[in-house]
Amino acid sequence: MKIAIIGTRGIPNHYGGFEQCAEYLALGLVKRGFEVIVYNSHNHPYQEKEWNGVQIVHCYDPEDKLGTAGQFIYDLNCILDVRKRNCDVILQLGYTSSSIWGWLLPKKTVVTTNMDGLEWKRTKYSEKVKKFLRYAESLGVKYSDHLISDSIGIQDYLKEKYKATSTYIAYGATLFETPDSSILKEYNLISYQYDMLIARLEPENSIEIILDGVVQANVSRPFLVIGNHETAYGNYLKNKFSSHHQIQFIGGIYNMEVLNNLRYHSNIYFHGHTVGGTNPSLLEAMASNSLICANDNPFNKYILGDDSIYFKESNDVANHLLNVVYHQDQYQLMLHENSKKITSIYDWELITDQYAKHFFDVEGVINR
Known part of the structure; x- marks a missing residue:
């Protein structure tokens, strides 16, 4: 099965949580026999086209020049590219700057989205931004064939707010056993x-x-x-x-x-x-x-x-x-x-198995 992971700045991780998730998940899926593509910002420190068996596609990302607006352009570039890749499943990590382009996602590819947290609750955002984030959240639900919640609280919220079912798959970690x-x-x-x-x-x-x-x-x-x-x-x-x-x-x-x-x-x-x-x-x-x-x-x-x-x-x-x-x-x-x-x-091996099962469950099942 061919999986594309979009919605992050890329791997190996140099930024944060979703990048870490993409890194562990991509490696684990390759080990299980999946073909995996991860989308990277063009200015990501890692510039090769493959990383430990994971295919890397670099897309133009003007965030360093345009700030937040650049994230929307980067996500658009990723979606335009993935339309050409003939993937079985697209895993979208988050929705904030990609959901407005959801209508461009390939119709014959299953799209499953990890809905992240309640972004519009973040206190750093103005009321205008929070209003947009609620709208983006609704688009994330609308343009996804399936949803993933990484907490029961988010799963309950999606059910109550959108009458949307989602698959609960937590974030992962690996027990640290070699202190130095x-x-x-x-x-x-x-x-x-x-x-x-x-x-x-x-x-x-x-x-x-x-x-x-x-x-x-x-x-x-x-x-x-x-x-x-x-x-x-x-x-x-x-x-x-x-x-x-x-x-x-x-x-x-x-x-x-x-x-x-x-x-x-x-x-x-x-x-x-x-x-x-x-x-x-x-x-x-x-x-x-x-x-x-x-x-x-x-x-x-x-x-x-x-x-x-x-x-x-x-x-x-x-x-x-x-x-x-x-x-x-x-x-x-x-x-x-x-x-x-x-x-x-929460071990990453268990979490990767859950994602793999989810991909097999949803492959070819398009609700749009």
């Missing part, structure tokens, strides 16, 4: 003597609330903020917390070995995401034996249950930083239970 403390030397860190977060620096990821809690706690150990900070909001945060030297803005890190080790050796890993389905960085933290302090919301609680500590306000963050000790038995039990969830529910 020597990586900490590069960052001048000591195992379990620092706290951290990994996120896009955006308001809905609770970055400011978490860092306000760090300031309130006034503990001396380092607090790492990993994510691209060369943005307007990143600059705001750096300016606000510039006098608090324990807060270190590291920037984006995309080397999984480095990320896994930083998570593994941290004291508390903060996960502040409030919007979306099964968030990739949350599963990766679980897989890296991190003691997680998560924003108290249904999306996070569905994944973590009782195997996390939670925060709502900066006071909660400060209290945890002052009182939680990583090696206490109650927290070690949480780590054990989260590792079991990864191996039994």
